[in-house]
Amino acid sequence: MSYDVHGTQSWVDLGSPDSHASKAFYCDLFGWESYTLTFSGFADYEILTEGDSGPGIAGVQALADDTQSPSWTCVFRVDDVDACVGTVEAAGGRCLVDPTDVAQMARIAQFADTQGVEFAIWQPGPSGETTVIGERSAACFVELACRDLAEAGRFYGRVFGWSVMDADDGHPAWTRWKVGDQLVAGAVVMDDTWPADRPSQWTPYFDVPDCDAATGRAVELGARVRVPPADIDLGRFSIMTDPTGVRFALITLADPDR
Incomplete structure (x- = not known):
């Protein structure tokens, strides 16, 4: 990628x-x-x-x-x-x-x-500064939680040229976006099950070798689990808030090259 x-x-x-x-x-x-x-x-x-x-x-x-x-x-x-x-x-x-x-x-x-x-x-810039993305322990994926999926798709499609990547199960509450054939981001609808005062936001996913072990360690360090480890087609993931209340996610990718 x-x-x-x-x-x-x-x-x-x-x-x-x-x-x-x-x-x-x-x-x-x-x-x-x-x-x-x-x-x-x-x-x-x-x-x-x-x-x-x-x-x-x-x-x-x-x-x-x-x-x-x-x-x-x-x-x-x-x-x-x-x-x-x-x-x-x-x-x-x-x-x-x-x-x-x-x-x-x-x-x-x-x-x-x-x-x-x-x-x-x-x-x-001119220095050619490099960053680490998509490697172990680095951010490998980002997901948008929002109230209007269609509007998000319109906006980011115009800004970045993103298009919808067909989901395997056609679930209407989430989508994935791509540039060319490359997966770049996902999005989930904040429906009535989400707190009304929860703001829409982007969440980064960090690649870890063992989602369950990393989730347990995060809890030991003061994080709170919001979505416990679960399997999806991309791998095994969990969502947490860190000790200051910031939302982030962990994922063990099923296919790191995807």
């Missing part, structure tokens, strides 16, 4: 009310290391890595204030960040953070879609 194609997953970024606690939780759970980046005009930013000198897997930063909700932000690769702003706005989305250069690493921007779900885009 290629992650350098327009519209594919590129990065995950955690906004946390306690960045030190979040870093400790995920580093313990996945065996990650970390280092701190300081940029002019930005708060300190923690880069989580697969080793002392390995490429980045995820980022962690403290929330700016109490009005922000802790969450993972899913970041998608684009060919041209500035051009994508117009595409998002023409599709009905809102720009929350204007295109910004992060040192020589990347050019980024952040948006809300037509249902208020935040996401970001990333265009690699």
